[in-house]
Amino acid sequence: MMDAGRHPNITLLTYSEVEEVSGYVGNFTVRIRKRARSVKEDLCTGCGTCEEKCPKKVTDEVFEVGLGKRKAIYRPFAQAIPNIPAIDRESCLFFTKGRCKLCEKVCPTGAIDYTQEDENLEVQVGNIILATGYDVFDARRISAYGYGRYPNVFTSLEVERMLSGAGPTSGRILLRDGEGEPKSVAIIHCVGSRDENYHPYCSKVCCMYSLKLAHLVHGKTGARVYQCYIDMRSGGKAYEEFYKRLQEEGVVFINGRPSEILAEDGKLAVYVEDRALGRQMRLLVDMVILSVGLEPRHDAHEVARMFGISTDADGWFKEKHPKLDPVATMTEGVFIAGCAQGPKDIPDSVAQGAAAAARVLTIIQQGEVEVEAATAVVDEMMCVGCGLCIQTCPYTAIEYLEERKVAHVVEVLCKGCGTCAGACPSKAIALRHFTDRQLISEMMGAIYAMRTELRNTQYATRGA
Amino acid sequence: MSEQVYEPKIIGFLCNWCSYAGADLAGVSRLEYPPSLKIIRVPCSGRVSPELVIRAFREGADGVMVLGCHIGDCHYATGNHRTARRMPVLRALLEFTGVEPERFLVKWVSSSEGELFAQTVQEFTERLREMPPLETYLTADV
Numbered sequence: 001m002m003d004a005g006r007h008p009n010i011t012l013l014t015y016s017e018v019e020e021v022s023g024y025v026g027n028f029t030v031r032i033r034k035r036a037r038s039v040k041e042d043l044c045t046g047c048g049t050c051e052e053k054c055p056k057k058v059t060d061e062v063f064e065v066g067l068g069k070r071k072a073i074y075r076p077f078a079q080a081i082p083n084i085p086a087i088d089r090e091s092c093l094f095f096t097k098g099r100c101k102l103c104e105k106v107c108p109t110g111a112i113d114y115t116q117e118d119e120n121l122e123v124q125v126g127n128i129i130l131a132t133g134y135d136v137f138d139a140r141r142i143s144a145y146g147y148g149r150y151p152n153v154f155t156s157l158e159v160e161r162m163l164s165g166a167g168p169t170s171g172r173i174l175l176r177d178g179e180g181e182p183k184s185v186a187i188i189h190c191v192g193s194r195d196e197n198y199h200p201y202c203s204k205v206c207c208m209y210s211l212k213l214a215h216l217v218h219g220k221t222g223a224r225v226y227q228c229y230i231d232m233r234s235g236g237k238a239y240e241e242f243y244k245r246l247q248e249e250g251v252v253f254i255n256g257r258p259s260e261i262l263a264e265d266g267k268l269a270v271y272v273e274d275r276a277l278g279r280q281m282r283l284l285v286d287m288v289i290l291s292v293g294l295e296p297r298h299d300a301h302e303v304a305r306m307f308g309i310s311t312d313a314d315g316w317f318k319e320k321h322p323k324l325d326p327v328a329t330m331t332e333g334v335f336i337a338g339c340a341q342g343p344k345d346i347p348d349s350v351a352q353g354a355a356a357a358a359r360v361l362t363i364i365q366q367g368e369v370e371v372e373a374a375t376a377v378v379d380e381m382m383c384v385g386c387g388l389c390i391q392t393c394p395y396t397a398i399e400y401l402e403e404r405k406v407a408h409v410v411e412v413l414c415k416g417c418g419t420c421a422g423a424c425p426s427k428a429i430a431l432r433h434f435t436d437r438q439l440i441s442e443m444m445g446a447i448y449a450m451r452t453e454l455r456n457t458q459y460a461t462r463g464a
Numbered sequence: 465m466s467e468q469v470y471e472p473k474i475i476g477f478l479c480n481w482c483s484y485a486g487a488d489l490a491g492v493s494r495l496e497y498p499p500s501l502k503i504i505r506v507p508c509s510g511r512v513s514p515e516l517v518i519r520a521f522r523e524g525a526d527g528v529m530v531l532g533c534h535i536g537d538c539h540y541a542t543g544n545h546r547t548a549r550r551m552p553v554l555r556a557l558l559e560f561t562g563v564e565p566e567r568f569l570v571k572w573v574s575s576s577e578g579e580l581f582a583q584t585v586q587e588f589t590e591r592l593r594e595m596p597p598l599e600t601y602l603t604a605d606v
Contacts, residue, residue, distance in 0.1 A: 395541075423510075436513070444523050
């Protein structure tokens with residue numbers, strides 16, 4: 001991250017949002033709204049004095065998942081790049097009550113600027129890589145597990161924060177009801193994943209992070225740890241060995257998905273059937289960790305539409321080909337990487353990111369792009385300029401030529417789907433290699449063949 | 465003389481990315497389906513204009529099917545949305561002109577649904593066998 005921040009050819013636009021994308025490969029125009037940080041980026045040295053002195057504390061719902069606090073002027077997390085804080089205007093005392101201005105007083109370089117406004121940028125780029133990541137499944141949706149109702153039911157991310165030495169509990173695993181450390185912990189796999197009611201797919205990373213949490217929680221507290229899993233999916237380099245190691249460490253593996261969690265005898269009772277033993281079990285534990293799955297970003301659909309790519313049935317960005325072209329999309333010049341394309345772990349995300357960068361470099365090096373051969377073409381003599389094709393085109397590849405009053409296909413953008421040709425009422429637009437004439441000839445040939453076949457079989461039956 | 469089974473003539477417009485691949489899968493998996501279908505490959509079910517379907521009937525097809533990707537799975541993002549909107553209108557028109565709407569099938573078949581493809585062809589053929597050949601209407605003296 002640091003390297004990317006320092007690189008002379010890389011401009012980082014954090015705290016910004018893409019609002020509009022137009023153009024095509026080699027020639028994209030992207031409009032970006034750079035939100036006001038209320039801190040001048042060129043003056044800020046990232047010393048952190050403002051953050052230290054700010055009197056307003058807010059619960060950090062993002063990085064600390066509600067367990068810890070941050071200030072009203074803050075960096076999202078300690079290692080954030082660029083190392084420049086932003087003022088959260090909704091909680092800042094100056095913006096809400098009109099007084100304080102302490103950060104301005106303590107800032108040694110005078111970088112605080114309360115009057116800063118959102119900035120609109122327009123950048124010209126040749127290629128785009130989308131690596132927008134994922135959202136975490138909201139465990140509240142499965143009410144049988146009682147997250148949000150029982151204090152000692154945690155999500156994996158919360159435990160992850162607690163395990164961090166710089167986290168809200170300084171690295172200690174503590175129960176939420178103030179009873180200290182747990183003596184027994186149940187980790188439930190596949191929360192929100194592999195479940196027809198929520199997400200049918202496997203989130204891929206949960207098995208391994210659950211094992212990691214089991215290892216760390218067991219190591220830190222000496223607690224007895226149960227793992228309730230459907231299938232242990234420890235595929236990957238050295239992963240199976242880690243699973244073996246956990247078995248030797250004494251973690252109890254229960255092959256079954258818990259049906260519900262109830263508060264009983266002052267503890268949490270996890271009801272689960274162990275498929276290996278064929279027995280109904282009731283685990284009494286102090287703490288339950290829900291290994292929540294991954295889901296597409298809440299705005300993945302809108303983002304996909306903005307960049308002219310599609311999403312699959314689950315909502316992940318769709319790649320050009322699942323095996324042979326997993327980083328490209330159907331839109332030339334737009335690439336995808338990481339969990340935006342589907343659940344994957346860090347090594348896979350890094351590999352895909354590198355692959356996407358390499359694909360972009362290839363295009364830049366070549367200096368020219370190959371376009372689809374089977375594109376649509378307008379017969380200007382026939383076109384009445386009704387604009388129906390413009391509405392139907394999924395790629396906005398058709399434009400209206402005002403001076404000639406006809407439609408025009410931008411060949412670089414056209415992917416050759418032919419939806420326009422199916423829509424044109426005056427048959428003025430044709431898809432090359434799939435023209436009406438060609439399709440009708442093929443059809444007539446087919447029907448003729450079927451007739452002949454039929455006649456032959458009839459003769460054959462008559463002869464018999 | 466053995467009993468004659470009427471074999472309907474079916475023209476199928478299959479989208480290249482889902483249904484055509486699904487038909488391919490049906491073949492690779494050695495699933496059986498009636499030989500009454502002749503497939504016309506189109507890039508997207510959105511390419512199929514209503515005129516093509518009408519032409520197929522006019523040229524002597526007893527049934528026409530348009531198969532595309534499931535909604536949301538379209539290789540071209542929204543091509544099949546157009547099919548989904550266009551084809552019901554065409555169906556109503558066919559009915560108006562006296563072609564039974566049962567002769568026209570629009571269905572979503574993905575590339576992994578070889579079995580569904582075979583089953584679809586099987587059922588459609590059986591449905592058409594129940595009806596007389598369309599040509600008897602077309603060539604009848606009016």
